[in-house]
Amino acid sequence: MGIDVRVCFVGDSLVAGVGDPDHLGWTGRLAARTHQAGWPLTAYNLGVRRDTTADALRRGPAECAARLPAGSDPGVVLSLGVNDTTLEAGRPRIAAPYSAANLDMLLRHCRDARWPVLVVGPPPVDDEAQNDRIAGLDGLFASLCQRRTVPYVSVLPVLRGDPTWRREVFEGDGAHPGRDGYALLADLVLPAWDAWVGGLFSGRWTAPWS
Amino acid sequence: MGIDVRVCFVGDSLVAGVGDPDHLGWTGRLAARTHQAGWPLTAYNLGVRRDTTADALRRGPAECAARLPAGSDPGVVLSLGVNDTTLEAGRPRIAAPYSAANLDMLLRHCRDARWPVLVVGPPPVDDEAQNDRIAGLDGLFASLCQRRTVPYVSVLPVLRGDPTWRREVFEGDGAHPGRDGYALLADLVLPAWDAWVGGLFSGRWTAPWS
Numbered sequence: 531m532g533i534d535v536r537v538c539f540v541g542d543s544l545v546a547g548v549g550d551p552d553h554l555g556w557t558g559r560l561a562a563r564t565h566q567a568g569w570p571l572t573a574y575n576l577g578v579r580r581d582t583t584a585d586a587l588r589r590g591p592a593e594c595a596a597r598l599p600a601g602s603d604p605g606v607v608l609s610l611g612v613n614d615t616t617l618e619a620g621r622p623r624i625a626a627p628y629s630a631a632n633l634d635m636l637l638r639h640c641r642d643a644r645w646p647v648l649v650v651g652p653p654p655v656d657d658e659a660q661n662d663r664i665a666g667l668d669g670l671f672a673s674l675c676q677r678r679t680v681p682y683v684s685v686l687p688v689l690r691g692d693p694t695w696r697r698e699v700f701e702g703d704g705a706h707p708g709r710d711g712y713a714l715l716a717d718l719v720l721p722a723w724d725a726w727v728g729g730l731f732s733g734r735w736t737a738p739w740s
Numbered sequence: 741m742g743i744d745v746r747v748c749f750v751g752d753s754l755v756a757g758v759g760d761p762d763h764l765g766w767t768g769r770l771a772a773r774t775h776q777a778g779w780p781l782t783a784y785n786l787g788v789r790r791d792t793t794a795d796a797l798r799r800g801p802a803e804c805a806a807r808l809p810a811g812s813d814p815g816v817v818l819s820l821g822v823n824d825t826t827l828e829a830g831r832p833r834i835a836a837p838y839s840a841a842n843l844d845m846l847l848r849h850c851r852d853a854r855w856p857v858l859v860v861g862p863p864p865v866d867d868e869a870q871n872d873r874i875a876g877l878d879g880l881f882a883s884l885c886q887r888r889t890v891p892y893v894s895v896l897p898v899l900r901g902d903p904t905w906r907r908e909v910f911e912g913d914g915a916h917p918g919r920d921g922y923a924l925l926a927d928l929v930l931p932a933w934d935a936w937v938g939g940l941f942s943g944r945w946t947a948p949w950s
Contacts, residue, residue: 548782552772553772553783554764562763565761572789578807597789
């Protein structure tokens, strides 16, 4: 039996690609690019609207387990955090240290299941105060992933100043871009994705902390 | 708050779009078509490789519940059956009457949750003996859906004789088509999809058997 790469994308509405008229989002664009370059893979989109790191921790492991059977070459991409920073009654839905702890528990679960992981940071929305909170999370997530030797792609700094992203999010619902914004996000993630998914195809991956 | 249509596609690898270099499958093509016609919707693809009706019954309700919150306009598309008919040790993985019972339990669950349902029948593979078993299931599913007043789209009769479908499945892995086959399947489902999803957008849907 040859290489059988299967990747679960666990995350929120941005992972689900909400607002993209092409219904590909950034995850579908990355999967199609790899497939069309001659590396067919199975991609499972497990993005859910409104999901926080806590929601993903609750459902992610079971949903991934149903899709990553023994004998396949599995991988998990995690992208979460924007919904954690949304205010409810004046407080973030999940306080930043808890967001990082939830991500860490997801990373530990993936390590124990021997699923290689790539983490993509939370993108900006159309609210600068929330973007400051997202930037805080982005920093926490980056250090955590560095400690865990898991690859991390920060996208906030570039997208926050990108006119296309800002315009599409503003003209959309304030949180989701359209076709061009998702294409831009896919381009930002592409180098890290290529390196990571290339590792899955070559079977070169080894568990971190091992 | 306006209409907020969210549709879960529950099924197997054909729902997941395995083999499609565009990573849209038939479900992504339908969602994109509706979106681009001015009806933006959230689509969740919950197709899983190798899943039988029994597997979908086990995971489908929880996965849909996590994605169809109160206050949204929900819908569920079910498409299963091919894997039930695969032989293991000379017998189908799930015998046809049990496949129909599993589908019926899924329909009952959707009815109780007040999720409108559309059922798409199992497509053919590159094995005429298995296609005969799939045809048997297709007939059972059609009668069941008629009894339950749930719309059903039979796709086997057309695809079984379609040269594009047959060629792509043969040149693929024997079970999955490529880009053109998925586009063809989307076209076959389109009229029933348009009528059904139009009902979701208009809020005209009422529970069957009520």
